Amino acid sequence: xxQIFRAAWVIARRDYVATVWSKTFLLFLLGPLFPIAFGxxxxxxxxRAAEAGRGSVAVIADMRDGRAIADAxxxxxxxxxxxxxxxxxxxxxxxxxxxQIRRLLxxxxxxxxxxxxxxxxxxxxxxxxxxLDTLDGELALILDRAREARVMGAAVPSPVxxxxxxxxxxxxxxxxxxxxxxxxxxTLLVLLIMILAGMLLSNLIEEKSNKVIEVLAAAVPIDAIxxxxxxxxxxxxxxxxFVWGGAAAIAAALFLAGDPGSxxxxxVGWSAFAxxxxxxxxxxxxxxxxxxxGIGGQASTVREVQTLSMPLTMGQLAIFALASxxxxxxxxxxxxxxxxxxxxxxxxxxxxxxxxxxxxxxxxAIGWQLLWLALIIRIASRLFRLSVLSSGRRHxxxxxxxxxx
Amino acid sequence: xxxxxIEARGLVKYFDGARAVDGIDLAVPAGTIYGVLGPNGAxxxxxxxxxxxxxxxxxxxxHLLGETVPIRAAxxxxxxxxxxxxxPAMAAADAIAFMGALRGLPLxxxxxxxxxxxxxxxxxxxxxxxxxxxxxxxxxxxxxxGTIVHKPRLIVLDEPFSGLDAINQARLExxxxxxxxxxxxxxxxxxxxxxxERLCERIAIIARGKIRFEGxxxxxxxxxxxxVRLGTRAADGPWRAALPADARxxxxxxxxxxxxxxxxxxLEALIRGGAGIETLSIERPGLHDAFVAIVGAATTQxxxxxxxxxx
Numbered sequence: 001x002x003q004i005f006r007a008a009w010v011i012a013r014r015d016y017v018a019t020v021w022s023k024t025f026l027l028f029l030l031g032p033l034f035p036i037a038f039g040x041x042x043x044x045x046x047x048r049a050a051e052a053g054r055g056s057v058a059v060i061a062d063m064r065d066g067r068a069i070a071d072a073x074x075x076x077x078x079x080x081x082x083x084x085x086x087x088x089x090x091x092x093x094x095x096x097x098x099x100q101i102r103r104l105l106x107x108x109x110x111x112x113x114x115x116x117x118x119x120x121x122x123x124x125x126x127x128x129x130x131x132l133d134t135l136d137g138e139l140a141l142i143l144d145r146a147r148e149a150r151v152m153g154a155a156v157p158s159p160v161x162x163x164x165x166x167x168x169x170x171x172x173x174x175x176x177x178x179x180x181x182x183x184x185x186x187t188l189l190v191l192l193i194m195i196l197a198g199m200l201l202s203n204l205i206e207e208k209s210n211k212v213i214e215v216l217a218a219a220v221p222i223d224a225i226x227x228x229x230x231x232x233x234x235x236x237x238x239x240x241x242f243v244w245g246g247a248a249a250i251a252a253a254l255f256l257a258g259d260p261g262s263x264x265x266x267x268v269g270w271s272a273f274a275x276x277x278x279x280x281x282x283x284x285x286x287x288x289x290x291x292x293x294g295i296g297g298q299a300s301t302v303r304e305v306q307t308l309s310m311p312l313t314m315g316q317l318a319i320f321a322l323a324s325x326x327x328x329x330x331x332x333x334x335x336x337x338x339x340x341x342x343x344x345x346x347x348x349x350x351x352x353x354x355x356x357x358x359x360x361x362x363x364x365a366i367g368w369q370l371l372w373l374a375l376i377i378r379i380a381s382r383l384f385r386l387s388v389l390s391s392g393r394r395h396x397x398x399x400x401x402x403x404x405x
Numbered sequence: 406x407x408x409x410x411i412e413a414r415g416l417v418k419y420f421d422g423a424r425a426v427d428g429i430d431l432a433v434p435a436g437t438i439y440g441v442l443g444p445n446g447a448x449x450x451x452x453x454x455x456x457x458x459x460x461x462x463x464x465x466x467x468h469l470l471g472e473t474v475p476i477r478a479a480x481x482x483x484x485x486x487x488x489x490x491x492x493p494a495m496a497a498a499d500a501i502a503f504m505g506a507l508r509g510l511p512l513x514x515x516x517x518x519x520x521x522x523x524x525x526x527x528x529x530x531x532x533x534x535x536x537x538x539x540x541x542x543x544x545x546x547x548x549x550x551g552t553i554v555h556k557p558r559l560i561v562l563d564e565p566f567s568g569l570d571a572i573n574q575a576r577l578e579x580x581x582x583x584x585x586x587x588x589x590x591x592x593x594x595x596x597x598x599x600x601x602e603r604l605c606e607r608i609a610i611i612a613r614g615k616i617r618f619e620g621x622x623x624x625x626x627x628x629x630x631x632x633v634r635l636g637t638r639a640a641d642g643p644w645r646a647a648l649p650a651d652a653r654x655x656x657x658x659x660x661x662x663x664x665x666x667x668x669x670x671x672l673e674a675l676i677r678g679g680a681g682i683e684t685l686s687i688e689r690p691g692l693h694d695a696f697v698a699i700v701g702a703a704t705t706q707x708x709x710x711x712x713x714x715x716x
Contacts, residue, residue: 003477010506018494211490215548217459218484219507221476 004227007220011228012235015203019236029243031195055113056087057127057135058104060097065119065146066090072146079159085138086113093117101126120147177264182327182354185266185273186347189281190320194313196237197288200296203233205305217385226381230289237285238278266354268362276353276362280346283369287343287376288316294380323347330355339365342372410435410559410590411456415465418451426451427614428465433592433607438585440601441594443611444700449594450487452611453563456592457484470559478559480509483552487563487594489545493537497547498523500536504551515554522550526576542573549577553584560584562593566600578604602692610699617703622692629690629698630662635675636684644678647671663687 019025059069073088089110094100101115105126114127114135123143127135149156216225266273292312299305322341325334326348338348339361349365411433418426426448433439443449455462458475469475469482491500501522502515510518523532526546536544545568552560562581566574581591581604595601601608602622610618610625618625636658637644652661664671668687675682 006509007507010503010512014492014503018492022494211486211488212492213490214459214486214488215484215490215504215551216507218454218457218482218486219479219504 004221004224007224008228008231011216011220011225012231015229015232016235019203019232020239025236029240032244033247055111056089057114057116057139058089058091058110058112059116060091060093060100060104061116061119062093065121066092068120068146068150069142072142072149075159076142076145085142086135088142120150178267178355179328181264181266181273182351183324185277185350185354186320186323186327189277189284189347189350190316190323192237192241192281193284193288194316196233196240197285197292197316199236200229200233200289200292203229205296205299205301222385223377223381226290226293226377226384229293230286230377233289234282234285238282241278241281267357268353268359272359273353277350279366280350283366283373284343284346286373287346287369290373290376290380291343294376294383297384297386319344320347323351327351328355340368342369342376345369408435409433409468411467411469411592413452413456413465413467416452416455416462416467417464418448418455418460419463420451425614426455426462429611429614429616431456431609431616431619433590435590436585436588437606438581438591438604439593440605440608441592441611442596442598442601442608442696443594444596447611448614449596449611450563453561453592453594457482457561479507480555481558482508483555483557483560485549485552485560485562485565487567489548491536491544491548494535496533496535497528497539497543498532500547501551501554504548505554508555508557510555518554519550522554523547526550526580542569545569546573546576549580553580557589559590559592562591564595565593566595566597574600598691598693598696608692610696612700612703613707615703618695618699625692625695625699626690628695630665632688632690633659633661633663633668633671634684634686634688635659635661635680635682637675638681638683639679642679644675644680647674647678647680658684 059066061069070088070090073085077085089112091100091104097117101117104110104112104115114125114131116123116125116139118124120143123139125132125135125139213225268276295308295312296305299308319341322334323338323344324347325332326338329335330339330348330352335348335352338344339352345365346369349362353362409432411431413429413431416426416429416431417424429448429452431441431452441449441452451460454460456467456469456475458469458479466473467475470478472478492503495503498516498519501519502510502512505515505518506512520529520532523529528543528546528550531539531543531547536547539547549562549565552562560581565577565581569577578600581593585591591604593600593604605622607621608618608625609616618628635648648659649661649664652659654660672682672685
């Protein structure tokens with residue numbers, strides 16, 4: 001056993017250093033920034049486009065009504081937010097109202113989507129059928145407030161100031177927020193595994209194609225090669241996670257300006273949740289990685305890896321679907337099944353950590369996952385040995401399938 | 406303590422239903438240079454891989470430096486596979502140290518020894534160069550140095566000379582002799598007989614998965630009688646009756662095996678018969694001739710047997 005761990009350490013150290021010191025690892029670390037940057041870029045474009053696409057409502061009203069409507073719009077926007085109401089463009093009435101309406105709607109500079117006529121007394125909205133439902137309520141709110149102001153005059157009460165008293169532990173908030181954290185934690189874990197576990201396959205193919213595997217197999221037990229490779233890739237993944245997590249923490253500190261109160265805490269607390277997240281990531285990575293290595297050993301070319309990747313990815317999605325049943329009901333039959341099935345267990349349990357405060361189920365789950373891990377590593381390393389060392393002669397089920405085809 | 410570095414009995418390996426290795430027995434005396442010879446596809450590599458524990462035999466057992474589980478002897482063994490395997494991005498000295506570390510040599514010590522070995526074998530300038538920038542010969546030398554960096558007691562080399570130019574082949578022969586002089590057992594496979602003839606004390610000839618000969622190089626050569634080459638002035642005459650029945654005329658010379666009675670009675674008969682001897686030479690057969698004869702006979706024997714079985 002000592003020889004296995006010593007040899008695994010030599011292999012893991014080599015693989016880790018070779019990966020982390022390569023230029024491509026920098027690209028790997030920067031990888032997640034690209035979708036975020038794209039998201040922000042296209043998000044801001046979309047926002048601007050949405051804003052521009054909303055247009056404004058031309059209000060044909062005399063000076064008195066116009067001013068009352070503008071004041072009411074200003075007050076309501078102050079309370080509800082600028083985007084809650086349409087922009088208004090107050091214009092003085094002309095002789096031919098019908099012609100004025102046509103001109104306003106046709107003028108590209110005015111960007112009018114509707115015209116409101118009749119002032120406060122007999123308001124009428126001219127707009128496309130699809131716009132009428134939305135604009136009707138919003139404009140009625142403004143006109144009501146304007147009428148109110150006119151009727152009450154100086155007696156209009158000053159805006160209500162509501163005192164803010166932050167509290168913790170509102171049941172509705174906790175449930176919704178924790179479900180959100182459970183979903184986010186689970187999705188993050190699944191995404192990380194899907195991205196990172198695939199690297200094991202390409203690593204193995206590289207090893208097979210440069211024939212190093214035979215040198216390794218002659219020098220150390222095959223279990224050590226298997227363990228070493230898994231450990232190296234896990235360490236490399238954790239390096240990535242620490243870098244990304246660190247960057248995310250810095251970004252959160254900058255953008256949330258020290259106000260994490262808006263994010264609800266998971267049931268086990270943030271520290272325990274983070275620690276469990278790491279443990280479950282490691283367990284999931286090793287469970288999935290061992291399977292990948294065992295099956296991936298059957299492939300000897302990049303094309304074969306691609307052939308294998310599809311069913312493996314579909315399998316991961318099925319596991320994700322099973323694990324997601326645990327969200328909201330971790331003690332239900334589906335939640336318990338997801339927690340017991342070894343490959344979905346880490347994902348189901350991280351969701352549980354967000355929703356239930358007890359820690360003992362996690363100890364039980366980690367023990368259970370370790371048991372399965374030992375079993376899977378044993379089986380997968382045997383499969384690995386049978387297939388990887390066939391030295392060009394094909395024995396794997398993939399080869400047999402191909403031969404039949 | 407056994408006198409044999411390697412012992413194997415009845416090794417059998419099937420590939421896709423075919424008996425690739427068919428009951429091989431092997432005993433490699435400690436401290437010798439031992440060659441496993443055979444044509445391509447004879448089962449040499451599979452035999453070596455089974456001996457080292459890279460693959461398990463379907464039948465039979467083997468002892469490597471006294472260990473029944475070969476991988477347990479790995480720290481005392483060096484292995485150069487037929488298909489060379491190095492990490493392309495790794496520095497040459499690091500690759501050597503890594504191979505040593507796999508067999509228990511501390512990395513720091515491995516790097517130190519790697520630098521010394523590379524200097525000794527003319528690669529001192531390439532210590533920090535990535536493998537991918539080295540020529541094929543240099544990369545092979547690096548892998549070979551990785552095979553000996555941990556000072557093994559047994560070195561197994563699978564087709565070590567393939568792909569090397571004449572200078573590197575000579576250098577490799579020197580390395581093998583130097584290791585053997587230090588008491589290291591060397592087992593290597595080859596299909597190029599000249600290397601085995603120059604280096605080996607004992608050989609095993611494998612053909613079609615079976616050992617067809619096992620013994621000293623001289624023993625193998627002694628399997629064939631010395632060859633006589635005779636040139637005469639007379640094209641025909643009574644002297645022709647003195648020639649053995651299997652004598653053949655080829656390129657102006659008569660060629661035949663030296664008769665069991667020796668050269669003197671033959672010479673006398675030739676002179677008496679008026680042959681007019683121009684040239685006469687007696688040549689001992691080389692290992693190459695012995696190899697061709699042994700493998701050829703084995704193939705014919707197997708084919709006859711298969712024919713019989715089919716009939």
